[in-house]
Amino acid sequence: MNHFPEAWGRPRDDVYGAYDHSYLQTTGPKAHTSSPAVTGTSVLGVKFNGGVVLATDNLASYGSLARFTDVKRLRVFGSNAIVGFGGDVSDMQYIDRLLESIDIRENYSHHGNMLNAKNLHTYLSKVFYKRRSEFNPLWNHVLVAGYDGEGEPFLSSADLLGTTFSAPHLATGFGAHLAVPILRRLFPEEMPLEEVSKEAAIDALKQCLKVLYYRDARSMDKYSIAVITKEGIDIKENEVIEGQSWAFAERVKGYGAQTK
Amino acid sequence: MVCLLVWGFGGLRFETSIGTGYDLSNSVFSPDGRNFQVEYAVKAVENGGTAVGIRCKDGVVLAVEKIITSKLLKPGANKRIATVDRHVGIVSAGLVPDGRHFVSRARDEASSWRGVYKGPIPTSALANRLGGYVQAYTLYSSVRPFGTTAIVAGWDSEAELAVDGQVGSGPSSGSGGKVEGAKGGGPGLYMIEPSGLYWGYYGAATGKGRQAAKAELEKLDLSSGNLSLADGVKEAARIIYVAHEDSKDKEFELEMSWISSVDGPTKGRHEEVPKELREEAEKAAKRALEGEDEEEEEKMEE
Numbered sequence: 327m328n329h330f331p332e333a334w335g336r337p338r339d340d341v342y343g344a345y346d347h348s349y350l351q352t353t354g355p356k357a358h359t360s361s362p363a364v365t366g367t368s369v370l371g372v373k374f375n376g377g378v379v380l381a382t383d384n385l386a387s388y389g390s391l392a393r394f395t396d397v398k399r400l401r402v403f404g405s406n407a408i409v410g411f412g413g414d415v416s417d418m419q420y421i422d423r424l425l426e427s428i429d430i431r432e433n434y435s436h437h438g439n440m441l442n443a444k445n446l447h448t449y450l451s452k453v454f455y456k457r458r459s460e461f462n463p464l465w466n467h468v469l470v471a472g473y474d475g476e477g478e479p480f481l482s483s484a485d486l487l488g489t490t491f492s493a494p495h496l497a498t499g500f501g502a503h504l505a506v507p508i509l510r511r512l513f514p515e516e517m518p519l520e521e522v523s524k525e526a527a528i529d530a531l532k533q534c535l536k537v538l539y540y541r542d543a544r545s546m547d548k549y550s551i552a553v554i555t556k557e558g559i560d561i562k563e564n565e566v567i568e569g570q571s572w573a574f575a576e577r578v579k580g581y582g583a584q585t586k
Numbered sequence: 587m588v589c590l591l592v593w594g595f596g597g598l599r600f601e602t603s604i605g606t607g608y609d610l611s612n613s614v615f616s617p618d619g620r621n622f623q624v625e626y627a628v629k630a631v632e633n634g635g636t637a638v639g640i641r642c643k644d645g646v647v648l649a650v651e652k653i654i655t656s657k658l659l660k661p662g663a664n665k666r667i668a669t670v671d672r673h674v675g676i677v678s679a680g681l682v683p684d685g686r687h688f689v690s691r692a693r694d695e696a697s698s699w700r701g702v703y704k705g706p707i708p709t710s711a712l713a714n715r716l717g718g719y720v721q722a723y724t725l726y727s728s729v730r731p732f733g734t735t736a737i738v739a740g741w742d743s744e745a746e747l748a749v750d751g752q753v754g755s756g757p758s759s760g761s762g763g764k765v766e767g768a769k770g771g772g773p774g775l776y777m778i779e780p781s782g783l784y785w786g787y788y789g790a791a792t793g794k795g796r797q798a799a800k801a802e803l804e805k806l807d808l809s810s811g812n813l814s815l816a817d818g819v820k821e822a823a824r825i826i827y828v829a830h831e832d833s834k835d836k837e838f839e840l841e842m843s844w845i846s847s848v849d850g851p852t853k854g855r856h857e858e859v860p861k862e863l864r865e866e867a868e869k870a871a872k873r874a875l876e877g878e879d880e881e882e883e884e885k886m887e888e
Binding site (some may be wrong): 331382384386394395396397398399415418419420422426427430432558 | 750756
């Protein structure tokens, strides 16, 4: 103890040396989010004749920990648009509140919310781009599903960099590697959209979810699936992957305790 | 000095505000405790089209008599009832631009409430904040009071609402359990006057035909809570037609909106009453009025 109260409770200079102020910088570049914390994995989407179907599992992981198991990653906007979120869950909540406030504002007009999925996708991609340009990205990769201005089925993706991409079937995250090849096999490029039925699209997504559950260690077998048609949105948020067979797992070798 | 002279003269006849000087500035009391600028604002309201609100057991209905001031105005355009957030509607009588500013403030309040509490603003809290806002316009000489009386109608959800942006519901068992079958929410109806005074009402009326409308509202026995929203819509239409009787020479349009319970027709949202329903209610209102006329004629003949 000495007579300098500002030094009380602090490491003694004569023992530890003077504090190195370079550790506590008050100037210099500001650091924003440089990695996501609680994350959702793949989002899958397929267009069919007259609509779009979107699916995600219900998991939010904290690193490799399966932290939250009842997370709704498909968010409804207005009367016929859905956003499927992959990536950071808190950023998803922020975007969800943002979209909610837009929906409320649109409903001030007595025409109601006239924004379609295409408008929504354009807006979201610009929000992402603005934030990445500020070096403060919203750490998400989203699929937007619904209808465009002409009333045609719409499916497009936007990511944390503001990159946009459109295709008749899309997947984010691990699904971009594992689900897209399956979807391309089921619905080849030369196949017109008119020949893709709603049932075939739903079935394809269920197959992809199963493969993803087998091979993506950040996935789970409880999932949500939303079907958008002209009649409206049919969303189921508590589905379970059926007909699993883990027989193949016996033959998987080369890691863990079983090295040969 | 000039001012003092004028006031001294007014002291002889303070039952009227004219010439006393106390009516020239906002926020200045007269010696008998009145703020004349506020009272003049009330006069502006009394010239506006009649507006009514009815609090029913399963929702709230708003209606307004929109006097057609020009044949060049598009029918059905220029709405007078506004939506605030999703579950609140506001109609006002008096100066229309003042009413629009009032609605704009209400929307800001509802949105800022969401920013803080991540959920919809209760109707009572919105009425409270708007009452405070209007009252502030009676305090300063640099502003004038609102020339409107507004009716604020809302439905506070009786269902358990998710927090804005909520992604899951958490564990279904364990600590932090919920009270089984607990119910809250319900209809809310408030009327805010130019002084900033507001009360909660079973039925509210303002504007030119308020006296007739209030007399009709009192006949409905709203405090017993038996009136259904569907009947409320018909009554609101009829009351506007009754209140219009005194200014029969002017044509008007009826505008109506409603907010039902979560399991009702609007699912807890504030919406315009569908065209078919409104026209049906208007037909019934006209029939009721003609019926009254015939009864009167019969009495005259007797």
